[in-house]
Amino acid sequence: MTVRVHPIVVCLCGSTRFRDEFSEANRAATLxxxxxxxPxxxxxxxxxxxDEDKTRL
Structure with missing residues (x-):
């Protein structure tokens, strides 16, 4: 049996138009x-x- 030393890291990428989908995927992976x-x-x-926010980001 292999013991994982480091946690799995997941990066959610995509359009921020899909806020609900990001939230669902984030919750499932976190749990x-x-x-x-x-994002x-x-x-x-x-x-x-x-416009200031967009420039800064």
Whole structure:
């Protein structure tokens, strides 16, 4: 039996238009014990980004 020394890291990529799908995938992977890297800003949602935000990102 192999013992994993390092945790599995998952990177969620794609259009931020799919906020609900990102949330579902993030939850499933997190509950499976994985470390999840995912967008933290969803500019397509009801919280639009300013031009300054876009430049900074």
């Amino acid at each position: 499976a014990g994985k470390i999840v890297l995912a 933290g800003v969803f500019g397509h949602a009801s919280d639009p980004l300013t």
